[in-house]
Amino acid sequence: MSIIKVENLTKQFKRTKRKKGFFGAIKTLFSNEYEIKTAVHDVSFSVEKGEIVGYIGPNGAGKSTTIKTLVGILVPTSGNAEVKGIIPYQSRIENARNIGVVFGQRTQLWWDIPVVDSINLMRHMYKIQDALFEENMKIFSQVLGIDEFINTPVRQLSLGQRMRADLCVSLLHSPDILYLDEPTIGLDVVVKENIRNFIKKINKEMGTTIVLTTHDMDDIEMLCHRLIVIDKGHLMYDGDMGSLKAKYGSNERLTIITEKSDVDLKGLLALGVSEFKYNGIKADIQYETDKINAMGILEWMMQRCRVKDFSIHQVNIEEVIRKMYRELDERSKMMK
């Protein structure tokens, strides 16, 4: 049984058409012209219980709009969403009991008072049982180190501490579903690592279903079982990481350092190399693994010059996504 179901979701925003310049701005005051912007267009997907789904796409793709519909704070223009059998934008408060939400760029903590006061408020707002509360607090102190700054006013916390505290308050009631909107934005490597481990642990031990939007490809590589990619409101990909790599990432990169020579690498193109750069010393060669392998290229090179060093770069998800975004961008330019 799917815990989240999204069917043909479309959300359009109406906004006043703005004209350029000073007089344009004045004209805008009196004009009635609107333009319709479609943030999400006919998106359908479903999420199973216990999954960690990465919901990714370039800036302005419609990720946040989808998440906001799922948490019940935006009403879709058409289509449906269902979360644990509840239509979130119709029963927002009922839905709120089942979910935890962290928006990386905002906080739900009380700004001027210590973290512990926000925690106590959540405890009563979600009517958390004492036993569950104490158990969860124990986990959060261990893994997130909440204890260190529980009595500090939120405005004095570092970004990393604040994010840990935000995670803590959004998970206190052990929600079935956790929405994370860029949870690692602006954090240092250690804190990122810490938070990723925590998310993993929550998913494994509590069976929490997690929907994660992020621009950090390491988040995706380390956390997500499955990826949903959206661009300009359209669903572009939905499936596991392996097939995405296969689809967009059959490229590998080989860097070769040679002694100075003037070999023309054009000959490689016929063998299955898709791109190369060579300045006489350092060669950067991209190739498709189903046509040629690193050995083949190295042999070809060694016949023509002295190779001093080389390294092979595996495709990582970042390159896959970069390639995918670029293709999406080109495709939409062509359509125009």
Next chain:
Amino acid sequence: MKAYIEIIRNSFLTGITYRVNTLLRIFGAVVSLLVQISLWYVLFQSKPDATSHIGAIKLSEMVTYTIVSTLTHIIISNQVIMRLDNKIKTGQIAMDLIKPMSLKAILGSEMIGTTLYNVIFRSLPILLIGIFLFSFQFSGWLNLAFFIIALFNAAVIFFELSYIVGLTGFWYTTVWHMGRVLDNAIRVFGGSFIPLWFFPESLYHISMFLPFRFIYYTPILIYIGKVDMKGVIEIILQQWVWIAILIIIEKVIWKFGIKKLVIQGG
């Protein structure tokens, strides 16, 4: 229920975080009170009393009116419009809407917390100045009891008005200027500076059809003892009618507004 208490507590604590702010606001209220009272002293200079819609008014009554009005202002004032304006403009409202609690309940509890803080830290100094520097009249326990009921209703009416104006931000994004309009309307038609009994006939009649006079003017009338028991009951009943009307308006606006809402930013 406990959640409400926690919010009230938290917003009370937020209030006392900024000590200098507290001191300056007390100072501001005291200065404003002194200016108003001096004005009435000058206006009443040669006369023992002034004529009004409800008979002769003595200077001491006017001074009491001003002090009670200032206290009322401190107690019922809320930052609902500023808060909503800010929440909508920055998109922070999302954080309230993901909670299993209505936005109105959250804002209402926050307001009670702030009120509690205001009663303790801001109204006491005014009351002490009123008692020791001016001839502040205590007009009996019965009047005080009814005044407190009317004051509570006044706070609810003001909260509902602010909430309604704040909700229009779902359409217009920014609403603080409308808050100013509301403030000024209340200042004039509510009688917070000049009692309605001094108003010209036409303005007085207009004010009869508006909810604003139930915020300052009529509760203060009850305190000073300018209305009989029948009048007191009438005022309280009329307040309830207005509360009911405003709640209906608010529900309708919410129903349409929440569909309009655009969460700003990321």
